[in-house]
Amino acid sequence: MKIAVVGLGYVGLPLACAFAEKGIHVSGIDVSAEKIRLLKKGKSYVGDIKSSIVKKAVSEGLLSPSTDFRNVQKCECVIICVPTPLRKTKDPDISYIISSCENISKHLSKGTTVVLESTTYPGTTREVVSSVLEKSGMKAGRDYYLAFSPERIDPANKKWTVKNTPKVIGGIDSASLKKACFYYDKIIENVVPATSLEAAEMVKLLENTFRAVNIGLTNEMAQVADKLGLNIWEIVSLAATKPYGFMPFYPGPGLGGHCIPIDPLYLSWKMRSLNFYTRFIDLASEINSAMPAFVVGKLTRILNNYSIPAKGSKILILGLAYKKDVPDTRESPVLEIITELLNLNADVSWFDDLVIGGSYPGKRVKELSAAALKSADAVVIAADHSHFDYDFIVSNAKIVFDLRNVTRGKKGKKIHKL
Numbered sequence: 001m002k003i004a005v006v007g008l009g010y011v012g013l014p015l016a017c018a019f020a021e022k023g024i025h026v027s028g029i030d031v032s033a034e035k036i037r038l039l040k041k042g043k044s045y046v047g048d049i050k051s052s053i054v055k056k057a058v059s060e061g062l063l064s065p066s067t068d069f070r071n072v073q074k075c076e077c078v079i080i081c082v083p084t085p086l087r088k089t090k091d092p093d094i095s096y097i098i099s100s101c102e103n104i105s106k107h108l109s110k111g112t113t114v115v116l117e118s119t120t121y122p123g124t125t126r127e128v129v130s131s132v133l134e135k136s137g138m139k140a141g142r143d144y145y146l147a148f149s150p151e152r153i154d155p156a157n158k159k160w161t162v163k164n165t166p167k168v169i170g171g172i173d174s175a176s177l178k179k180a181c182f183y184y185d186k187i188i189e190n191v192v193p194a195t196s197l198e199a200a201e202m203v204k205l206l207e208n209t210f211r212a213v214n215i216g217l218t219n220e221m222a223q224v225a226d227k228l229g230l231n232i233w234e235i236v237s238l239a240a241t242k243p244y245g246f247m248p249f250y251p252g253p254g255l256g257g258h259c260i261p262i263d264p265l266y267l268s269w270k271m272r273s274l275n276f277y278t279r280f281i282d283l284a285s286e287i288n289s290a291m292p293a294f295v296v297g298k299l300t301r302i303l304n305n306y307s308i309p310a311k312g313s314k315i316l317i318l319g320l321a322y323k324k325d326v327p328d329t330r331e332s333p334v335l336e337i338i339t340e341l342l343n344l345n346a347d348v349s350w351f352d353d354l355v356i357g358g359s360y361p362g363k364r365v366k367e368l369s370a371a372a373l374k375s376a377d378a379v380v381i382a383a384d385h386s387h388f389d390y391d392f393i394v395s396n397a398k399i400v401f402d403l404r405n406v407t408r409g410k411k412g413k414k415i416h417k418l
């Protein structure tokens with residue numbers, strides 16, 4: 001058996017490694033020559049995948065990284081994991097799906113199973129993927145099998161991984177569903193069949209909209225609590241003592257990453273084309289995207305209480321990534337916080353040792369020393385990385401503004417919370 005994984009990023013690389021770990025040959029295809037170069041050397045660039053895993057898979061010949069789409073020809077199953085971002089206008093950008101399918105279509109063989117994993121609006125696999133793949137002269141359901149399976153990977157989650165997170169699969173017909181389930185069964189403990197491609201596509205959007213809306217609700221409650229002089233973290237944790245009918249969601253500086261800020265907008269775009277307005281999605285997006293401004297507003301109020309004007313204040317931001325324990329800065333609301341503070345002429349620096357390379361606003365601090373903490377007027381804890389020493393941070397900072405409640409249990413007038 002040989003599988004091709006097209007797009008070796010946060011989703012594709014762990015998937016390719018999961019097949020290789022089961023002794024299945026994987027042809028890993030990516031347009032990034034740099035990523036292929038690293039993989040060939042046995043180096044991983046994805047946090048959840050250790051370089052030793054890539055090295056073993058490559059040296060045993062189980063993972064063959066390449067930029068060459070001709071390798072598709074030798075594979076029984078092709079899984080597409082390319083990006084699905086938004087355009088500047090916030091409309092879906094499915095150009096990566098189209099371009100990867102154009103390349104696949106040139107080398108597609110009869111009887112191959114093609115699965116799309118990229119998150120997208122309902123209808124993409126049937127309308128876009130199958131019509132581009134038709135350039136091969138083959139028809140989905142007649143000459144090759146076609147399925148959609150949403151990826152549910154949660155970077156840095158040690159408990160729920162590719163293997164033990166149930167996987168929903170929808171096929172263009174029952175034979176395609178059966179074929180796709182057969183391949184995923186090799187690596188996934190629990191494969192869950194859906195009745196159609198569109199149902200499987202919609203599942204992912206419901207899941208991520210559920211998170212976006214509930215985080216939006218909690219972020220609004222954080223602003224309500226702030227106005228009432230209450231601690232939102234206490235309110236959420238007290239509500240969470242109810243054993244039924246409540247699920248805790250936590251406030252923060254806003255949404256980030258490649259999924260939650262983006263995926264619901266794929267659905268709202270699709271629905272606008274059907275003259276239906278998804279008000280929950282739009283409202284949550286509005287509230288969540290206003291959180292960086294709320295954070296900056298609250299920080300200026302805190303500074304004001306110490307007679308420090310925002311202009312010229314020295315602010316040290318801890319954590320640039322969009323969430324705990326990942327190096328991923330895509331859509332990170334922290335970048336917007338830094339930009340807004342720079343617009344106020346604050347002197348902003350940041351520290352995040354997980355983030356390698358890149359060009360970011362503000363000054364990068366290479367070491368989180370006592371001197372760096374002491375020299376800042378305020379230290380903002382933006383991403384709650386596990387390896388940060390919060391006792392050290394609190395004891396050396398003049399003012400702490402904690403956006404993640406990592407200072408719970410610590411007392412002192414200088415600690416302020418979102």
Ligand SMILES: NC(=O)c1ccc[n+]([C@@H]2O[C@H](COP(=O)([O-])OP(=O)(O)OC[C@H]3O[C@@H](n4cnc5c(N)ncnc54)[C@H](O)[C@@H]3O)[C@@H](O)[C@H]2O)c1
Pocket residue numbers: 006007008009010011012029030031032035081082083084096097099100117118119120151152153154155258259
């Ligand atoms: N990152 C997550 O946590 C996550 C979770 C669930 C679902 N998803 C979804 O999975 C998809 C992939 O996300 P990701 O985070 O892995 O993205 P990524 O940017 O980390 O990886 C995508 C890879 O595809 C490659 N690529 C781009 N165009 C290509 C082409 N035409 N042919 C071959 N390779 C190409 C890129 O070079 C990159 O290596 C997206 O639709 C995303 O919404 C992501």
